[in-house]
Amino acid sequence: MSIRLAQLVERLGGQLKGDGQTEVRGIAPLDVAGSAEITFLSNPKFRAQAEQTQAAALILSEADDAQVQGYAGARIVTKNPYAYFARAAQWFQQLAAPELTPGIHPGAWVDPSAQVAASAVIGPHVVVEAGAVIGERARIDAGSFVGRGARIGDDTHFHARVTLHHGCEIGERGIVHSGAVIGADGFGFANEAGQWIKIPQVGRVMIGADVEIGANTTIDRGALADTVIEEGVKLDNQIQIAHNCHIGAHTAIAACAGIAGSAKIGKYCSIGGAAMIHGHITIADRVHVSAGTLALRSILEPGQYTGFYPIAEHREWEKSAALVRNLGSMREKIRALEKTLKTLNKADQAAPHDAASPAPQNQEEK
């Protein structure tokens, strides 16, 4: 369960400085790594720690390589040491993972018309309905549900108790965490004399490759057209994505955020925790919405956008909140002051004693 540095560089790239036959058994932070482990320096702040690390090997950037002198072990020089760390850690995790036997657990119910790849692993209490398609090496853990005609790409992993409703699709190398619900009905009703008449939700959820979906996150199916999540999107836990949303590639959304119906979010965006995006608006590419912020209208320029009430001691907040509610009267007072002062100023300017300001002139006048 160890990797030689030469193997690492062969698979993940980077320039090796040191003995390629050196074996490492895991990856750990600078201050924790032992002599059988590899570590990484991704922030120049920690150069001093890098000088002292006990690790067998150090992943670092060219700039840091030039600066770190005292460290005597092997080095892997790469443009993005943090991304290199992530990939190396993935490899070590794969080595440590228990071996799974492909096939369908006897406690699963798989419809005879479903197509499950022979290399897929279907856990106990899983249900796969008619016409569903599950790709090569896909892993569907205990208690998950795959509705009729749904499709799951190669190498995608559903953790325990995931729901993918009928007709919805997710691409290759996806990861879906426990309790996520993909393809429940969108919230659509016609109102008739105060009562709500359900509008059937007949669109699907279409999810690209390399998407990760957090625990208990919900993504609703479209009303008529589809809800779309492009490739590389990362969704944290307990996010709600309403019907007919479109999330652009490589956008990351933090936990507890909500995206209302038909919102369109661009590529390479980040949406902070508990942020809320209103329905039917457009968020441009590379927009960052801060945590706890409600975006009410479209945002068409890249940048960071924020809006939440600043926290304070409770009594301070009570005062400021009362004043916020009375900002209108505060503005009126300012206007009244401006008006009075203008009048006064005119009066003063009219009066002989006051060619007043600036003060020096005034003093000359005395």
Place this chain on the structure above:
Amino acid sequence: MSIRLAQLVERLGGQLKGDGQTEVRGIAPLDVAGSAEITFLSNPKFRAQAEQTQAAALILSEADDAQVQGYAGARIVTKNPYAYFARAAQWFQQLAAPELTPGIHPGAWVDPSAQVAASAVIGPHVVVEAGAVIGERARIDAGSFVGRGARIGDDTHFHARVTLHHGCEIGERGIVHSGAVIGADGFGFANEAGQWIKIPQVGRVMIGADVEIGANTTIDRGALADTVIEEGVKLDNQIQIAHNCHIGAHTAIAACAGIAGSAKIGKYCSIGGAAMIHGHITIADRVHVSAGTLALRSILEPGQYTGFYPIAEHREWEKSAALVRNLGSMREKIRALEKTLKTLNKADQAAPHDAASPAPQNQEEK
């Protein structure tokens, strides 16, 4: 799988203008509908599209019927075309749905003392505990849990992985989406020297007819009395309803909203996404709470209520948030200005040159 216009009008009402034998196979928007489909005009803005639609038939209001001249197909004239669309779409959805065989899946566990209607459909990995009652044509999908003594009304549909805890009840024609949890314990504790002593939650959740409950929504059982959801309520995904809340009939609540303990919400209300209703308060009938708004005190008058911090570019927000925290000092400055100006004004009024304002008098004085 098609419906004749005469059948539509027979079941759903409306005045048919055209050939009742015309068959339609589905319903689609004005710009998408083909010659085998029916469409609808619910917003006068789209009259131009209605003139051009390829649909075989058009659902529209009396007013629009008078205005739309160019469209040559059949028409169904009705008071509320959007509600008519919803009902027609429901019908088409039923026609397209796979036939289900009534009965209990061999992979479900149903207690012998439970009463399950012969027309009900119980999916794989479902558990129905002792004394539970499941009505005619009810459908309980894979992995759902029905606790002891719980009751499910006729024609109610639990999607996969719903939990209904012991003693709780839901009426007829309900829809509960995946991951919803009805009847978990409310959050009730007595504090003793800093530690929390659990107060048993022995009330139930009582849900009326025609209620829809979204994916991963949670509704807690009452502490002593029951939590009550009246008929026709529509709840979106990931809503939290705490113990002993009472939600009035035909109220709709959008995703991620939270209703704290013992709050009472009236009938025909709408609560926006991620809105929060404090505990032990009362919201009158026909109140609309905007998204992202926290209602701290009772709202006794119908109307729309809002309260969230406006979004801005991050630097602008930083400035405004700093000022919000210092509104007290801003008010003090205004008061000081008012005081100084008052004094100054008195002085000016006392001084001979200044019977100053209004300015014209002043100018006369010169």
Place this chain on the structure above:
Amino acid sequence: MSIRLAQLVERLGGQLKGDGQTEVRGIAPLDVAGSAEITFLSNPKFRAQAEQTQAAALILSEADDAQVQGYAGARIVTKNPYAYFARAAQWFQQLAAPELTPGIHPGAWVDPSAQVAASAVIGPHVVVEAGAVIGERARIDAGSFVGRGARIGDDTHFHARVTLHHGCEIGERGIVHSGAVIGADGFGFANEAGQWIKIPQVGRVMIGADVEIGANTTIDRGALADTVIEEGVKLDNQIQIAHNCHIGAHTAIAACAGIAGSAKIGKYCSIGGAAMIHGHITIADRVHVSAGTLALRSILEPGQYTGFYPIAEHREWEKSAALVRNLGSMREKIRALEKTLKTLNKADQAAPHDAASPAPQNQEEK
């Protein structure tokens, strides 16, 4: 199914005034309790109700015992009547609960290498993976999942459909409600040219004794180190706790709150509903964060902290929100007024008519 008062006092303490042989069958509020029930007075406001209650026995404090004269039934005098009520109610609930047979339901899948105590109750469709350990009298309800190597303490109860991922641990007397997910991956990625590279999450979730976790709450496993929930913590529904958080003992968190990665919350805190705690910050012991409040920076002093926009009628909010966005210009206007007034004041003070303020002097001057 009844308890004698002497038994109550023997188990729960308190001073009995009256006949210890009196039997009570349940506990109910003052105004509801009948002659076969016990009731409690925990708030002096309700003394008048206590005088009138029909209950067979009354739990109350020493102070209230001295004040309540008219009530003729038995009394149990104790320091904390509300906590006494909670414990008595727990006992009545146990008496009313259905008897469970220890053992593993035939519809569960338990790995042969898992250690399940003989006194534990494992429900249908439960999965217990290799090497997991389940303690004495633990109860794992239908459809729950216990990952490989996970550990569940004695007397802990998982309601239906709970997920505890591999390697995670929960102590004694815990209660976990339906849909909770413990130990899903934290949200950690390295960015490389706009794309996200997953950082394996190899820490665990370590939960102490006497912890309650609400329905659909999610607690992520740590990235490298563990996520820690200390003993006595109470978590409501739909809470999100990110990787590497540390929640101190006896802290209570209300529904829909979110705690971002690596936040450290002290002991005896309370976090209100839908409050959000930013990542990497520290909250001291005995801090109370109000509902709907976002804590952006560390809070190092005990106290109550609040920050949410006050609700108002929608039009009022529109006005105040517009003004909040323009607070900068309001401040500029105040500054301009101050400057003008200062200049004017100097001018006035320099001018002969105005040794102006205070007014009395001024009037003398006339």
